[in-house]
Amino acid sequence: MGQVMATTTPTAVDPLSQCAKCGACTAVCPVYKVSGNEAYSARGKRHLKEVYGDDTPSPVVEDIFSKCLLCGACASVCPRHLDITDDVQQARQDFSAFYGEHGYQKFLARQALNRPYLLGAARVLGKQAARLLFDRLPIDSGLRLRLAMFAEDQPEGADKNVTLPRPARSTDATQIYYFPGCAATYLYPEISRSVVELLDTYGYRLTVPDGLACCGLAMGASGDKDAARRAARQNIRILEAGEGPILVSCGSCYAQLIEMADQFAEDDPWRLRATLVAERFVEISRFVEEIQRESETTPDKTLEGQTIFYHDPCHMRFAVSVTDEPRTLLRNAGATLLELPGGPQCCGQGGLFHVGAPELAASIRDDLMEKIVALNPDIITTNCSGCIMQLKMAAAASRSNIPVVHLATLLKTADQGA
Numbered sequence: 001m002g003q004v005m006a007t008t009t010p011t012a013v014d015p016l017s018q019c020a021k022c023g024a025c026t027a028v029c030p031v032y033k034v035s036g037n038e039a040y041s042a043r044g045k046r047h048l049k050e051v052y053g054d055d056t057p058s059p060v061v062e063d064i065f066s067k068c069l070l071c072g073a074c075a076s077v078c079p080r081h082l083d084i085t086d087d088v089q090q091a092r093q094d095f096s097a098f099y100g101e102h103g104y105q106k107f108l109a110r111q112a113l114n115r116p117y118l119l120g121a122a123r124v125l126g127k128q129a130a131r132l133l134f135d136r137l138p139i140d141s142g143l144r145l146r147l148a149m150f151a152e153d154q155p156e157g158a159d160k161n162v163t164l165p166r167p168a169r170s171t172d173a174t175q176i177y178y179f180p181g182c183a184a185t186y187l188y189p190e191i192s193r194s195v196v197e198l199l200d201t202y203g204y205r206l207t208v209p210d211g212l213a214c215c216g217l218a219m220g221a222s223g224d225k226d227a228a229r230r231a232a233r234q235n236i237r238i239l240e241a242g243e244g245p246i247l248v249s250c251g252s253c254y255a256q257l258i259e260m261a262d263q264f265a266e267d268d269p270w271r272l273r274a275t276l277v278a279e280r281f282v283e284i285s286r287f288v289e290e291i292q293r294e295s296e297t298t299p300d301k302t303l304e305g306q307t308i309f310y311h312d313p314c315h316m317r318f319a320v321s322v323t324d325e326p327r328t329l330l331r332n333a334g335a336t337l338l339e340l341p342g343g344p345q346c347c348g349q350g351g352l353f354h355v356g357a358p359e360l361a362a363s364i365r366d367d368l369m370e371k372i373v374a375l376n377p378d379i380i381t382t383n384c385s386g387c388i389m390q391l392k393m394a395a396a397a398s399r400s401n402i403p404v405v406h407l408a409t410l411l412k413t414a415d416q417g418a
């Protein structure tokens with residue numbers, strides 16, 4: 001009797017889950033635009049994945065998958081709704097933190113994110129170094145640009161000596177939690193002070209609970225999913241002790257926090273706890289715009305005569321679609337808004353992208369800044385701490401003196417000027 005040969009049926013792949021090679025993503029990818037390298041686009045990465053699957057990554061594959069800002073621009077135009085960001089984060093999980101370009105800096109940045117208080121020490125050192133060295137360094141020095149992120153860019157009238165109030169907990173509905181994020185806690189505490197003061201003008205008292213961890217965005221983006229989950233669990237434990245909204249002043253933290261349940265498996269009890277906490281996060285521009293709209297009062301025109309450029313953080317544009325509210329708040333305060341002729345652009349920060357791919361990040365940053373400078377705004381504002389860092393460096397690189405301030409700082413100054 002003849003032997004029956006075992007046959008394997010190839011797993012059917014849904015063609016609609018495959019890249020159509022249409023190239024729509026290349027038209028919007030900031031990394032492709034400045035590098036011209038097809039491999040760095042979503043189409044290039046999808047091709048690599050479809051051809052090589054999830055085989056052991058090589059330094060070449062690591063390099064290609066490290067060249068992504070996780071901005072989400074490609075997914076927003078993809079006719080097949082393919083989201084490369086999941087593939088990129090998955091691939092990065094297997095990467096060494098050491099090899100590839102700038103591996104050691106990536107390793108140090110990961111360590112700092114696991115211990116965010118180190119950012120506080122970096123801020124103190126950075127400010128001292130900026131005071132001592134900034135004006136002595138050559139205008140195009142790389143160190144000078146790094147120090148620029150510690151520059152004080154407070155608009156006229158801002159009080160720099162206010163301490164962050166920590167009101168006692170109560171059941172008062174006007175007393176709500178505030179999640180400042182690492183940068184506004186350690187690097188730019190003036191942002192959290194502005195947020196607390198701004199909300200105080202609307203009758204809300206904010207509590208910053210002790211022990212909050214990083215939102216986990218940069219950890220997850222660099223492939224350290226375990227660290228991101230650890231941070232999420234710590235935040236859930238602390239935040240589920242309260243009720244009501246949790247205000248977030250960084251758009252990128254907000255995009256990460258509202259999706260925190262996705263970090264846990266379907267049968268993991270943490271998933272439900274994460275879902276319940278995530279439903280309470282509210283982004284600051286949405287929160288304040290709603291207060292203004294419902295109060296039906298006309299805000300004072302304290303930004304009258306000021307030309308403002310509002311920078312859309314990619315996470316706000318593509319992940320959570322919050323683009324109108326910040327503009328409404330600025331217009332309500334009387335500001336004249338300036339827009340880029342070709343529409344909003346990425347600043348090149350991208351979590352740890354600016355650390356792992358500094359040359360590409362600088363090209364994306366400088367391309368944006370050249371266009372902003374051409375508009376000649378009085379002030380640049382945004383609501384993402386990472387973008388603020390990058391835009392401060394962009395302003396220094398372009399030799400412009402345009403101040404870069406968080407939206408809450410600008411609105412608080414406007415409110416206090418009334």
Ligand code: SF4
Nearest residue numbers: 029068069071072074
């Ligand atoms: S997420 Fe952004 S940087 Fe990454 S491939 Fe898509 S468009 Fe390019």
Ligand code: SF4
Nearest residue numbers: 019020022023025078
């Ligand atoms: S837009 Fe989507 S389908 Fe088109 S090339 Fe890019 S990844 Fe492929």
